[in-house]
Amino acid sequence: MKRLMAIWFPHLLADGMLRRRPHLKDTLFVVAAPDHGRMRITAACLAAQKQGISIGMAVADARALVANIQVLDDEPQLPLQLLTGLGHWCIRYTPVAATDLPDGLFLDISGCAHLWGGEEKYAADIQNRLKGFGYTTRIAIAGTIGAAWALTRYVKQPIAVAPSGEERAALLPLPPAALRLELVTVERLQKLGLYTISHFINMGRSILRRRFGIGLLDRMDQAFGWKDEPLIPLQPIEPFRERLPCLEPIVTRSGIEIALQQLLNTLCERLVKEGKGIRKAVFKAYRIDGEVQQIEIGTHLPSQQPIHLFKLFELKIDQIKPALGIELFVLEAPNVEIARSSQEALWHNSTVNDTRLAQLLDQLTGKLGKGIVYRYLPEEHYWPERSFREAKELGEQPATTWRKDRPRPVRLLSIPEPVEVAAPIPDYPPMHFRYKGKLHTIKKADGPERIEQEWWIQEGEHRDYYIVEDEIGERYWLFRLGHYTGDKPHQWYLHGFFP
Amino acid sequence: MDGVQKDIVARLQQDILRLQGPRPANDPLAGKVELGPVLDAFPQQVFPTGAVHEYISGSPAATAASSGFIAGILGSLMQNGGCCVWISQEKIIFPPGLKAFGIEPERVLFIHLKKEKDICWAMEAALQVEGLAGVVSELPDLNFTVSRRLQLAVEKSGVTGFVLRQQPRKLHPTACVGRWQISSLASYYPDGMPGIGFPCWNVELQKIRGGKPGSWQLVWMDGHFHALPDTSLISSQTLLRKIG
Numbered sequence: 001m002k003r004l005m006a007i008w009f010p011h012l013l014a015d016g017m018l019r020r021r022p023h024l025k026d027t028l029f030v031v032a033a034p035d036h037g038r039m040r041i042t043a044a045c046l047a048a049q050k051q052g053i054s055i056g057m058a059v060a061d062a063r064a065l066v067a068n069i070q071v072l073d074d075e076p077q078l079p080l081q082l083l084t085g086l087g088h089w090c091i092r093y094t095p096v097a098a099t100d101l102p103d104g105l106f107l108d109i110s111g112c113a114h115l116w117g118g119e120e121k122y123a124a125d126i127q128n129r130l131k132g133f134g135y136t137t138r139i140a141i142a143g144t145i146g147a148a149w150a151l152t153r154y155v156k157q158p159i160a161v162a163p164s165g166e167e168r169a170a171l172l173p174l175p176p177a178a179l180r181l182e183l184v185t186v187e188r189l190q191k192l193g194l195y196t197i198s199h200f201i202n203m204g205r206s207i208l209r210r211r212f213g214i215g216l217l218d219r220m221d222q223a224f225g226w227k228d229e230p231l232i233p234l235q236p237i238e239p240f241r242e243r244l245p246c247l248e249p250i251v252t253r254s255g256i257e258i259a260l261q262q263l264l265n266t267l268c269e270r271l272v273k274e275g276k277g278i279r280k281a282v283f284k285a286y287r288i289d290g291e292v293q294q295i296e297i298g299t300h301l302p303s304q305q306p307i308h309l310f311k312l313f314e315l316k317i318d319q320i321k322p323a324l325g326i327e328l329f330v331l332e333a334p335n336v337e338i339a340r341s342s343q344e345a346l347w348h349n350s351t352v353n354d355t356r357l358a359q360l361l362d363q364l365t366g367k368l369g370k371g372i373v374y375r376y377l378p379e380e381h382y383w384p385e386r387s388f389r390e391a392k393e394l395g396e397q398p399a400t401t402w403r404k405d406r407p408r409p410v411r412l413l414s415i416p417e418p419v420e421v422a423a424p425i426p427d428y429p430p431m432h433f434r435y436k437g438k439l440h441t442i443k444k445a446d447g448p449e450r451i452e453q454e455w456w457i458q459e460g461e462h463r464d465y466y467i468v469e470d471e472i473g474e475r476y477w478l479f480r481l482g483h484y485t486g487d488k489p490h491q492w493y494l495h496g497f498f499p
Numbered sequence: 500m501d502g503v504q505k506d507i508v509a510r511l512q513q514d515i516l517r518l519q520g521p522r523p524a525n526d527p528l529a530g531k532v533e534l535g536p537v538l539d540a541f542p543q544q545v546f547p548t549g550a551v552h553e554y555i556s557g558s559p560a561a562t563a564a565s566s567g568f569i570a571g572i573l574g575s576l577m578q579n580g581g582c583c584v585w586i587s588q589e590k591i592i593f594p595p596g597l598k599a600f601g602i603e604p605e606r607v608l609f610i611h612l613k614k615e616k617d618i619c620w621a622m623e624a625a626l627q628v629e630g631l632a633g634v635v636s637e638l639p640d641l642n643f644t645v646s647r648r649l650q651l652a653v654e655k656s657g658v659t660g661f662v663l664r665q666q667p668r669k670l671h672p673t674a675c676v677g678r679w680q681i682s683s684l685a686s687y688y689p690d691g692m693p694g695i696g697f698p699c700w701n702v703e704l705q706k707i708r709g710g711k712p713g714s715w716q717l718v719w720m721d722g723h724f725h726a727l728p729d730t731s732l733i734s735s736q737t738l739l740r741k742i743g
Contacts (some may be wrong), residue, residue, distance in 0.1 A: 378605075
């Protein structure tokens with residue numbers, strides 16, 4: 001049984017403005033926007049409305065009524081902003097909240113109200129809290145969106161509840177405008193003397209369609225629940241998501257930890273049943289004052305172990321600021337993958353447990369940031385900097401073998417450093433070189449090994465590499481850039497260190 | 500000294516070893532490391548796995564020599580398909596160069612961290628992972644507290660740790676099981692051919708818990724450590740050069 005709630009903010013703009021500018025509390029103000037060459041009022045505070053100022057009036061007329069009225073500029077995006085904010089706030093009451101421009105919200109409250117002890121109490125709680133923020137509201141609960149909308153606007157009660165199955169009775173005495181009809185249709189119904197819904201509800205559908213168009217029938221069907229009306233939730237519902245509302249606001253770290261552990265346990269139990277594992281998880285804490293705090297973790301392998309996931313979150317719990325208290329915790333897993341069976345080894349014939357290794361990497365990236373762990377695979381390039389590449393994922397296997405036929409240094413400078421060299425010409429290895437102010441006399445040398453630029457990747461000169469050994473036995477990898485031509489000095493570089 | 504006394508001495512030595520710290524007696528990797536003559540320096544002639552070793556080096560070239568020596572040990576520890584972690588401040592290790600030491604470079608996880616504090620943290624976390632063949636970290640300064648934490652981590656997991664200390668500011672006493680200093684020696688060719696031969700090092704074991712410190716000259720040849728034959732020290736190759 002679906003239950004839906006509509007919240008109407010009759011003075012959304014005025015209340016929103018007042019919340020932003022608390023100093024306007026005791027002054028009369030209106031919000032106005034230019035329209036056809038003059039300023040028209042789009043919202044007015046309650047006190048101003050009592051003085052006879054109404055929405056749609058020109059600002060000049062309002063000034064004639066109240067001389068010292070304050071006029072604020074309208075912001076066209078403000079209603080959407082306010083409603084989105086309020087909608088997110090409402091997520092603590094139900095996961096599905098949607099905005100209803102220009103001045104309302106819809107909540108799908110199926111199965112939520114009993115937690116507050118009944119629909120009236122539930123609605124009253126929301127209303128009181130919103131009143132605390134400074135918003136006047138009218139709330140209605142019914143079985144359809146249309147009925148709930150109608151009850152908020154046309155039943156003059158702060159809270160109206162239509163028990164399920166009794167929407168029809170509640171709707172019949174209301175005027176046709178309660179069906180969210182177009183202005184033209186409403187006027188036509190008025191002209192014909194159909195002042196309430198009960199006047200035309202029993203007429204033939206074909207007659208109604210011919211006279212008033214398909215729109216009327218659609219709206220009628222939606223209000224009476226004959227046709228489904230989907231809600232577009234503000235936050236897409238994650239398939240893997242757990243909620244934990246708290247009776248008392250939580251302010252301590254241990255409280256947050258207990259909540260997190262409970263949520264992880266329930267979520268992981270579900271994941272185990274479905275054979276899935278978490279790759280990414282988000283933990284959200286909804287605060288009493290309407291703020292949402294969230295922390296996020298990622299894993300290298302799909303994980304369904306609450307203890308490991310808790311360890312990853314534990315490093316970030318400090319980032320949650322509970323302020324006055326947290327009333328709802330939500331754990332979502334936006335990225336879930338099929339869990340690998342434990343027999344499937346990451347790398348063939350490995351002594352280390354894959355899960356443990358992945359946990360280590362999660363721990364490291366969780367604490368110290370992403371992009372610190374690298375694994376390299378061979379590439380078929382001679383150019384030293386390009387002879388290996390980063391592995392895209394932990395389990396990736398090399399497509400080619402590592403070359404062993406040429407001696408290669410064990411440490412390689414990422415940017416070759418220029419050195420001063422004295423070398424016999426044209427192609428003999430150097431006799432000595434100066435690196436960081438120290439002169440090294442070369443006793444033994446091997447080379448040259450010419451490595452050409454790969455023209456399809458990068459243009460440039462080739463390198464002639466020499467392995468050299470100095471008088472104390474330290475081995476270096478030097479190269480000369482380009483051909484020996486005899487007319488210009490050549491730049492030599494130190495590129496690596498042999499063991 | 501007759502046989503009975505020798506037995507007693509051997510047993511007492513074992514007792515001392517046990518008191519000096521728990522060592523996993525049945526580590527599958529123990530005994531895998533072939534260090535030639537250096538093995539005599541270790542208690543029971545076995546390279547201490549499941550412990551932290553520190554390597555002091557004074558220059559980039561000496562660091563490379565230490566890296567090569569560590570890679571040689573790691574290569575034998577990784578024989579039965581382990582993997583290892585190498586933590587450094589920048590990307591400087593050239594993965595294809597490790598292949599010569601029997602390491603499959605794709606089985607090495609490189610971690611690059613800027614802050615020394617983070618490196619300590621990462622190394623401790625990595626050392627707690629049972630089954631890793633080894634963890635190498637390039638960390639110039641290692642104080643007693645940190646080394647103690649590392650030692651506690653390896654005592655539980657049995658992983659071997661290597662701390663490569665390039666130009667340390669101060670040499671405090673540490674809880675590491677061994678302190679090494681590796682320096683390069685002229686390369687070696689058995690038949691005196693010209694050019695660069697097999698890499699040779701002067702291996703100085705300055706401290707070893709329960710063993711005898713010493714100094715050896717080793718050559719890395721055919722995938723193993725060997726003692727450097729004396730002959731090579733005499734002949735020094737002079738290059739034939741044409742100048743002009």
